[in-house]
Amino acid sequence: xxxxxxxxxxxxxxxxxxxxxxxxxxxxxxxxxxxxxxxxxxxxxxxxxxxxxxxxxxxxxxxxxxxxxxxxxxxxxxxxxxxxxxxxxxxxxxxxxxxxxxxxxxxxxxxxxxxxxxxxxxxxxxxxxxxxxxxxxxxxxxxxxxxxxxxxxxxxxxxxxxxxxxxxxxxxxxxxxxxxxxxxxxxxxxxxxxxxxxxxxxxxxxxxxxxxxxxxxxxxxxxxxxxxxxxxxxxxxxxxxxxxxxxxxxxxxxxxxxxxxxxxxxxxxxxxxxxxxxxxxxxxxxxxxxxxxxxxxxxxxxxxxxxxxxxxxxxxxxxxxxxxxxxxxxxxxxxxxxxxxxxxxxxxxxxxxxxxxxxxxxxxxxxxxxxxxxxxxxxxxxxxxxxxxxxxxxxxxxxxxxxxxxxxxx
Numbered sequence: 001x002x003x004x005x006x007x008x009x010x011x012x013x014x015x016x017x018x019x020x021x022x023x024x025x026x027x028x029x030x031x032x033x034x035x036x037x038x039x040x041x042x043x044x045x046x047x048x049x050x051x052x053x054x055x056x057x058x059x060x061x062x063x064x065x066x067x068x069x070x071x072x073x074x075x076x077x078x079x080x081x082x083x084x085x086x087x088x089x090x091x092x093x094x095x096x097x098x099x100x101x102x103x104x105x106x107x108x109x110x111x112x113x114x115x116x117x118x119x120x121x122x123x124x125x126x127x128x129x130x131x132x133x134x135x136x137x138x139x140x141x142x143x144x145x146x147x148x149x150x151x152x153x154x155x156x157x158x159x160x161x162x163x164x165x166x167x168x169x170x171x172x173x174x175x176x177x178x179x180x181x182x183x184x185x186x187x188x189x190x191x192x193x194x195x196x197x198x199x200x201x202x203x204x205x206x207x208x209x210x211x212x213x214x215x216x217x218x219x220x221x222x223x224x225x226x227x228x229x230x231x232x233x234x235x236x237x238x239x240x241x242x243x244x245x246x247x248x249x250x251x252x253x254x255x256x257x258x259x260x261x262x263x264x265x266x267x268x269x270x271x272x273x274x275x276x277x278x279x280x281x282x283x284x285x286x287x288x289x290x291x292x293x294x295x296x297x298x299x300x301x302x303x304x305x306x307x308x309x310x311x312x313x314x315x316x317x318x319x320x321x322x323x324x325x326x327x328x329x330x331x332x333x334x335x336x337x338x339x340x341x342x343x344x345x346x347x348x349x350x351x352x353x354x355x356x357x358x359x360x361x362x363x364x365x366x367x368x369x370x371x372x373x374x375x376x377x378x379x380x381x382x383x384x385x386x387x388x389x390x391x392x393x394x395x396x397x398x399x400x401x402x403x404x405x406x407x408x409x410x
Contacts, residue, residue, distance in 0.1 A: 014045045014401060017121065019052050019128040019137060025245040026316040030129040030155045033204040037390050040205055050117065052133045055110050096338070100163055103132050114140035118148065125401055128152045128172070131164045131339070138170035149404045151175060151397065155201065156315045158342035159184045166190060173400060177201040177319075177389060180342060196396055200387025201319040207300050208323065208390075219304075227305055230291050232266050237370055240268045240306035240326065244314055245295065247274030250359055254310060255281060255290070257363045262288035265366065268302050269293065300324065308369070308378075309353070310362070312336075313344040322385050327378035328353030329365055352382045 018034065021027045031049065038045050103110075110133070118126070118141060126141065126148060128134050134152050141148050152165060153175040159165040161184070166174055168188035175196045176182045185195045211219050224234035232238065239258075241251055251269055258265065266289040271278035273295045281292045293302065303309075303324040311317060313330040321328055332344035332355040344355045356365045368374060 012044065014043075014124045015048065015122070016045050016125045016127060016397075017048050017050055017118075017123040019050050019126065019130050019133060021053050021130045022051055026155045026314060027129050029204065029316050030153060030202050033202045033390050034127070034129075034153075034393065036205050037394060041394055043394060048121070048123075050114075052128075052130045055106075055113055055133075099132065103136075107136055110136040111140045111143065115143050118144055123148060125397065125404070126150045127397075129155050131156075131160070134165065134172055135163070135167040135170060138167065138172055142171075147404055149173065149400050151400060153202065153393075154181055156339045156343070157181065157201070157318075157346050160338040161188070164339070175393070175396065177387075178342075178346065180346070198389035198392050198396070200322070200385070200389045201315060202389045202393055203316060203319050203323060203387075205390055207303075207320050209300070211304055223305055226301075230305070232268075232289050232291060232305075236266045236289070237264060237308075238266050238268060238306045239308050239310050239366070240270065240302060240321075242270045242299075242309065242311040242317055243272070244312070244317065245272040247271040247277050248312070249274075249277060251277050252280060254359055254362055255284070255286070255288075257360070258366060259286060259288055260363060261366060262286070265370065266290060268306055270296065270299065270302060308375070313340045313347065313355075315340060315343050318343050318347065319387060322352060322382055323387055325379065325382050327369070327375065327382050329362070329369060330355055331357070331359050333357050350381060350385070351378065352385065353378055 018031050020031045031047075035047050038047060114137060126137065128137055128150065134150075138150055141150055150171070151173040152167075154165050154177060156165065157178050158180045165181075166185050166188050168190055171191075171194065173194045173196060174181075174185045174190055175198060176185060177198050177200045179197070182195055182197050186192070211222050217225060227236075227238065228234045241254055243251060247270075251271065251274075255267070255269070258267065268291045269278070269281050270293050271281070275294060278292050278294045281290065291302075296302070299320065303321065303326060306324075306326060309318075309321040309326040309328045311328075311330060313332060313336065318328060318330070328347055330344050330347060330353065332341060336344060347353045348355050354365055354369060356362065369378070
């Protein structure tokens with residue numbers, strides 16, 4: 001589907017429902033980015049939210065399935081967050097198949113409840129930024145016998161088939177941020193006109209905003225000034241350590257292993273809601289200069305102060321770091337979440353950073369990574385990426401709305 005200049009613009013008020021998840025951060029971050037760009041461009045679109053992981057919670061028919069799903073975290077908003085917080089991501093590998101089984105058991109119920117919702121709400125467009133639920137979503141719309149376009153926006157660098165993001169037997173539009181995802185959609189038989197390629201994943205517009213300073217400093221002078229204000233050295237190589245909104249105990253091991261670089265490396269730890277890790281890092285005696293921050297929405301600010309990124313290969317976090325021109329060091333091994341593994345591979349293939357088999361080797365990786373010639377190469381490659389997906393998506397959605405309007409008027 002072409003995304004060149006639209007032949008017209010939908011001017012009337014448009015109702016768009018977005019299917020999101022409570023657990024994890026990337027899916028909701030994608031919705032938040034969509035909401036922000038709609039507001040920024042003052043589009044006549046009203047966005048509402050449906051939480052896919054709570055569909056049917058109040059249904060007595062769904063009670064037995066809900067009871068089972070709560071045991072493996074399907075209905076627990078905190079399950080995914082807790083295993084990441086405690087560095088136990090491998091548990092998620094064990095439960096993914098159970099998630100799929102539970103969703104399969106709930107399929108007919110979810111289809112019925114979603115159909116009832118759309119019948120009452122009458123949305124003009126439905127967007128999914130979540131995996132697992134896209135087949136039920138399409139079938140719920142199909143049963144209405146009304147042309148409501150459904151758009152699945154992948155919040156990952158690639159699909160993790162089967163029955164994850166891309167459902168080939170549906171008529172969902174599939175928005176892909178990488179060529180790998182496009183090829184997967186093609187391989188699964190998705191209609192060519194329903195596959196839409198963007199220049200990357202959708203992230204919040206604030207990551208593209210220039211640094212504003214009342215004293216009219218250059219971005220580099222501002223960065224040096226802000227580092228000094230936080231107790232860091234203004235000209236020292238600075239790494240940013242980030243493991244999502246809930247942090248991870250792995251950050252403690254990283255801090256310990258990078259202590260040997262206290263003379264030529266300083267670190268910013270964004271611990272999210274992990275107060276335990278933040279407290280330990282704050283109270284721990286260290287020769288290395290560090291800043292420890294709990295949950296904050298000012299991630300672009302701290303990324304601006306950093307030179308490179310250390311963390312898990314979370315698809316959205318990686319995309320944010322790339323937009324902020326930060327080369328990356330991430331871990332990739334047999335315990336890496338399937339939906340994040342390709343992001344690590346993509347980093348390596350595009351030479352925008354390095355992947356390591358374990359953070360036990362982080363000190364060796366950093367030693368090689370910050371060597372001036374190596375770092376300059378990674379930095380040049382990062383700058384060349386140029387992801388503008390969040391600014392591309394309004395036109396993409398508008399084109400789909402126009403096509404749907406024309407079909408409904410035939």
